[in-house]
Amino acid sequence: MTNNPYAGSPFSYVDASTAGPYSIVELMPGVRNLLAYVQLKAGERVLLLMEHTVDPVVVQAIGAAAAYVGADVRVLSVPPFSPGGWDRQAPLDIETAAFHEADVVISGTWWGEVHTEPLFFDQIKSRSSRFLSLHMTATAAALVTGGRLPPEVFYALLRRTLHQVAGAESVRVTSALGTDVTFSGLAWDPDPGALRPGDWRPFPYGGANFWPRDTEGVIVVEDCTFTGVPEEPLRLTLENNLVRKIEGGMAAEQLRRYAPDGYYMRHGLVGLNPKVRIAGGTQFEREKHAGAFYCGIDGLTNGAPIKSGPGFAHCDCQVDRPTVLVDGEPFIERGRLLMLDDPDIREVAARFGPPDVILDDNPLMILPRRFTGVETY
Template sequence: MRRQPRSPQTFPFAPGNDKISPELVPQARCPHLNEVTSVEDLLPYFDSVARRPYSPGLWPAWDLQKGERVLLRVTNWHDPMVVEAAERTLAKFEVDYTIEVEDKGPIPVWEGHDEVEYYLSRVPELARWMDEWGALDAAGTYDKIIMGYGGPILNDRVVKIQRFPFITREMVASPAHTFPAELLVAIDQWTWRALSDAKTVHLTDPEGTDLRFTNHAEYWNADRTRFNRRYVEQAYSSNVGHGETYMPGHIWGRPHFHIPQEDGEGVIAGTMNHIAPYPRMEMHIERSKITRIEGGGEFGEKLRRLMAKTDDVQYPGYHTPGLMQWWEASIGTNPKVHRPRAGYAEGYNCGLYERTRSGIVHIGFGSIISSDFERQAAREDLTIGHWHVHLNYPTYVAEGTPDGDRLVIENGRLKALDDPEIRRLAERFGDPDELLREDWIPAVPGLNIPGDYDRDYAGDPMDFTMTELDICRKWHPLFMRMIAAPGGTEPTCH
C-alpha cells in the first residue's frame, strides 16, 4: 500500500536549532543487506541467538539446552519463513518445543497516530501476558517462553521469558543478532554505571527536546547500583527483580516510577513513536507532568483529547492528577539495529524495533507499563495507556558525577562505544571500529542531509521516511551517494 502525501503543515523549526552545525548531527547511513530467499539464509542468525547466554531483556538470548521445555508464541503477522527457521532451530537444539500461533486478523498498515489506540489496547494485553506467565510458572509447564519484543517480563520466576523480535526476514538477517553477547553486556553495564551517579540530567535533541531533571538520591539504593527497593516494591510488588535494575538493551535513563519530589522540566519534541512517524510535536513538561501539547497532527490531537479527559483524575502512583505524566527516557544499546525497510509500518514491523539501536532514547508518558499502579487504575475503570517520542540524535549529560559532568550519549552516539575498555573487549571479536559503528542512522532533511527541516520533513515525516526506505532497499548504492556529507564524503556501505 502506497501512502499519499498530505498537505504540508507549517511548524517552526526546532527551538534554538535554526543553525545546526553538521558536526552536531551524525551523518545518515543505512546498511546494505542481501535479500533473504530461503530458510537457510536465516538459520545462522537464529543459531547465534539460540547460543547466547540467557538475558532477561530486549536483545534476544535464548540459551537453548537439550531437553528443555520451550513455548514459542507467534502470530499470523510473522513471516512464515521466519517461523519455520525458528522451528528448525528449536529442533536442532533438541528442545521439547510447542509453537502456538495466534490469529490476529489482517495485518494492519499503521500511521503514527495509530499509537494512541494501539497502546490503549496493548496495555491490557501486556497485563494478561504477565498473568499467563505467572500461571505457567506456577504450573511448571515450561522452562522457557519465547514471545513478544516489548514491555516488562517476569524476572523472579523459575520459567525464563525471552524475546522474539523477528517479524520479517530482514529483521532476522541482521548483524544485531550475531553481535557478541559479552560485548552487549559490557555496553549495558557501562551505560547503567555512567548515568546512575548523576546529580542532575540534561537531555537534548536537535528536533527540539530540552529537558532537565534531578536524579534524586531517593530514586536509588545507598550505593546507586539499583533503584530504591521501597519504591520498586510499591510499583512492581510481584516483579521486584525486573523493577530494581535495567533491562538488558533498555537502560532506564530515568527511574520508571514517580516520587513526590518530581521536577522534570522542559520540552520534549519529535516526529517518531513506537508505531510510525507523525508530524512534529512538542510537549511541555512541568514537575514531570505534561502541561501542553503542540502540533503532532492527528497524533497530537488524540493526545490532547486524552489529556483533557484525564487531567483532573488522580491516578495511582502519581502525586499530581492526570494521566499525561512523563516517566520514561530509556536508552538503546545495540549499534547494529536498523529500521526494517520492506513492509515497514505494517503489523509488528514498526517503530518499536528500532528503539533498541544504541544511542536512541525513547520517551514514555502515560500509565507506567505493567506496574501495580497501572493494574490498579484498570481495576478502577480508569483510562490507561502509554505513548512515546523517539529521540534519534540525543545528547544525555549526567551532571555532577564524582568525575564531573559525563556524556552518556552525544548527538546520538552512545559513549560506551568509545570507551577504551569496551574497545579492547571488541578487539577479541573483530575490528572494533566496525563492530562499534552504528549501521543505521536515519536521514532527516535540514538535520543531516540537505533540505529544509520544516518544509521537507516536519510536516509529513511519514511520506519522507517511506520514500527513504524504498530508495534504500531498491537502490542502496545510489542512496548512499545521495546522502553523502557536504564536501563529497560518502558514507561507508555495508
C-alpha cells in the same frame, strides 16, 4: 490505531516484509545470540508465542535452533494483540495457560506485554518463566542486524553505562528539533546478566533503562507508538513528571484521544546496540540503536500514575540523534554514543573481531557472521 502513512515503516507484522526461505541461513547467527541471551538448556520447555502474521521463516529459525539445543519446543500461533486497553475483553486464557507452563517464553508480538494485563510485567515476575520479547522485532531484518551483536559486547556496554550513571542526579536530553528535557530522581535497571526466572528482556538487546521521579521540559517526538512519525512537530511539555500539554496537529489529537485522563513519564532508555537499525526499522528497533534515546509515557489511572499494572496507554517516544548529558557530562553527542571509543569496550569487542567492525554504529553495514560471537552448538 496505525502508524502515520508517511512514516515509511510497517504498522504491524501483516505489513512487514517476509524473507525468502533460504534466508534462514542468515538468521542463525542472530538466533544463536538470542538463545545464548536467554540461557536456553536442553530439556527446558520453550513456548514460542507468535502472532499469526509473524514471518514463518523467523518462527522456523528460532524453533529449529531451540530444538537443536535439546529443548522441548511448542509453537502457539495467536491473533495479533491490541494496543493498550483497545480490546480489554480479548480472551487470553489459552496464551496465559501456556505461558504458565513454560520454562522459557519467546514472544513475537507487535504490541507486547506492556499492553496486556494477563501478560504484564507483574504477572511475568510472579512466574518461573524466563520471558524474551521480540516486541515489533520478530523479523528477519532485526535478527540479521541488531541480533548479530555478540551478547558479551552488549553486556560490556551496559555494565560500563551503569557504572558511569551510578549515583547520577540527572539526565538531560536535547535534540536539533527542539527536545530539551531533564530527568531526575533516577532508578536504573541493574545489569541482570543471564536471564533468571521471572525476568523479562527484549531482543535484540538494546540499552540502559531508568525510571525518573521527576521530569521537566519539552520532548519533540520523532516517532512514537501511537502515531508513527508525525506529519508535523509533536511537542510534549512535562512538569512534575506529568504531561501537561500535547501540541502538534493530528498526532497530538491521536495521543490525547488514547489517554483522555492524561499521561505521566514512566521510564526512559539510552540505546546501546550499534547494530540495531534506525532507517527502515520499526520504532522498537530504532529506540535500541547506540546513541538513540526514547522514553515511555503511560496513561494515568483515575488521575494518578499506577506503576504496579498497565496504564493501558503506554506510548514510547523516540529521539533519534540526541545529545545526552549525565550530571552535565557528555554521554551521547548528536547521536554518537561516546563509549564506543572506550579502550575497555574495544578490548571486549576485539575478542570477536576487529573493534572497528564490531562497534561501527552504521547498521547498514551488517556484521559478518564470523564476528557474531556464539560458537555453533
